[in-house]
Amino acid sequence: MNPIPPFVSFDLEPAIAERLASTWTFSQASYPEEGVYFLQEAYLRQMIELTGLRAPAQKPFLACAAQIRQDDALSRLAWHCHWLLDVAPSEFRQVSVPWSIEPDGCRFFPAFIALARYPFIHAFYQERAIPLNILQESMTVVDVWTQDYYDHTGQWGCFREWIRMPMVPNLFRLGRLEFEFGSFTVPFRVYRHRETGQTAVMAAEGLSLQAAGFFCQPDESQVVMTTFEESAQQVTGYAATPTGRLSLQKTTLSLEEWELACKPGDAAIHVHIPALAPLDHDRCQEAIQKARRFFRRYFPAFDFKAFLCTSWLLDPSLDCVLPAGANILRFQSLFQLFPCVNGNDRQTRERVFGDPALPLDQVPQRTSLQRNTKKAILEGHRFRGSGGVIL
Ligand SMILES: CC(C)(COP(=O)(O)OP(=O)(O)OC[C@H]1O[C@@H](n2cnc3c(N)ncnc32)[C@H](O)[C@@H]1OP(=O)(O)O)[C@@H](O)C(=O)NCCC(=O)NCCS
Structure with a gap:
């Protein structure tokens, strides 16, 4: 057993190190000296297959795991994070695991911690007879965020807390869209016309x-x-x-x-749009229908009243920068749209230009949306993240 947490050498922020150190001795009591199962090459090759991790990221992914395996302190830290999330009694689970750490430059460290949960989630799917292809599809989130990491840094890595969501599970990818257990968190009441089924917000x-x-x-x-x-x-x-x-x-x-x-606080399914292929309208519609059936069948106690989405993609003023018939506008037509309190252009800039803080004279100008968005902002237009509901 190693009683001394080796955090100092990992250059972690003091607050994070302190948080992790408080429970260190408890996790180390169960540290598997013979090797941490979720860092083994065979396990990770299976994860590559399940997540569909793209080819150029695979070698760095495996090399990062090898680096951790060869370093006792890093392996113990990986075990500690996994233990806090998946093994520890609930009193210890209050200690949140930091998701943005890259100890010793291990850029896939958080991904390994998330993927450690695979045996648990596999058993969960089997117990509920949920088709395993849904788990596989949901786990592609790791590949999506690995690409995002590369787009932002030019290096392969993956650290988003988001990637753990399908492993809990609280997120499912069903075709083109992702769906999360949630509640109706916006300050609106939604009414349904008793005869026509029309929606009023x-x-x-x-x-x-x-x-x-x-x-x-x-x-x-x-x-x-x-x-x-x-x-x-x-x-x-x-x-x-x-x-x-x-x-x-x-x-x-x-x-x-x-x-x-539907009113604030009611159960609602949150809709997310992974950065994948074009946002094909029919595939989105199919995904919503699939989600209705999926949650009713496998989670009947989750009495959801609506689908809720908040996103830059639902900003109704995008019609001034997109051609009629654009996928994004057709996606909006699936929802009854409404404004968001604090809806601003931060996510629009992040998703369209790659970085919300980039000065306008440096933003990429490859697509028509990038060109039109820059022009509209220069002309004084304000984009606003917005919301949409489907009953
Ligand atoms: C959602 C997404 C797939 C839509 O792309 P799409 O299906 O091509 O959308 P449209 O058909 O409406 O696109 C019309 C134009 O806008 C461009 N465009 C669309 N999304 C863009 C983006 N995020 N960045 C830059 N340009 C974009 C398209 O390339 C096209 O321009 P072009 O004709 O010059 O090629 C894409 O925006 C994306 O991958 N976004 C990242 C994920 C995301 O934003 N999720 C929401 C988080 S809340």
Whole structure:
């Protein structure tokens, strides 16, 4: 047993080292001297196959594991993180594992910790008779974020906490989209027309709207403060328009015609869009239908009321920089759109230009979206991350 945590030599931030050190002796009691199973080459080759890790990343992935295997302190740290996440009694699991660490330059370190959970998740799928191809498809998230790491650094690595989500599991990839257990976290109530099935989205009270019907950013002037009134017969408030803004005029819905279908706090499926092939409309629609069936069949106790997505891709003003018929606009048409409180252009810049902080004279100009987005920002246009709901 190694009683001394070797964190100092890994150049970890003091706060992270302190957090990890507090439970070190407990994890080291079960450290497998004969070798850590999830760092072995055979195990990792299986992970390469399951995640579909792209060819150029495979060698660095395996080399990184070899480096950890050969270093007792690194192996113990890997075991410690795995132990905290997957083995420790719940009192110790409060100690969160830092996801952005790259001890000794091991850029796949967090990926190995996430993938250590494979035996658990495999058993979980089998117990519930969930087809294993869904696990495999969901695990491709590791490949997606490995590519993202490369795009940003020119090196192969993978550190996003996101990659652990399918292993918990709280995220499933079903065709083109990913779906996460969640709740309706936005300040809106969603109504369904009892006959037509049409959706109406009403804002909560006390939110500041600017002149175009978006929520005010700090430097924008408020023209309306939302209100919401409810009686036994009707509700009156500020409703989302078909184009994803909020109407500046109040709307009244008769509760004889409309029923409340989803409110803040209700169970909802969060929709995510992995950076993969083009966002084909039919494949997205299929994915939503598949998700409806999937959650009802395998997680019947999860009584979800809606699909919820918040993203730069749902910004209704993208229509000024995309051609009619663009995949992104067709994707928006799957949802009833609404503005997001604090919806700003950070994610738009991050996803379109690769880095939200890049000055406009340095942003890439390869695609029409990059060129049009730069031009629109220079002309004073504001992009705003937005939301969408599907009942
Ligand atoms: C979602 C995604 C696949 C959509 O791409 P798509 O299907 O090509 O979208 P469209 O057909 O609407 O694209 C129209 C134009 O915008 C460009 N474009 C689309 N997304 C782009 C992006 N993220 N960066 C730069 N240009 C982009 C396309 O290349 C095309 O331009 P072109 O005709 O000059 O080639 C793509 O944006 C992507 O991979 N994003 C990363 C994942 C993401 O943003 N997830 C959401 C996180 S909340």
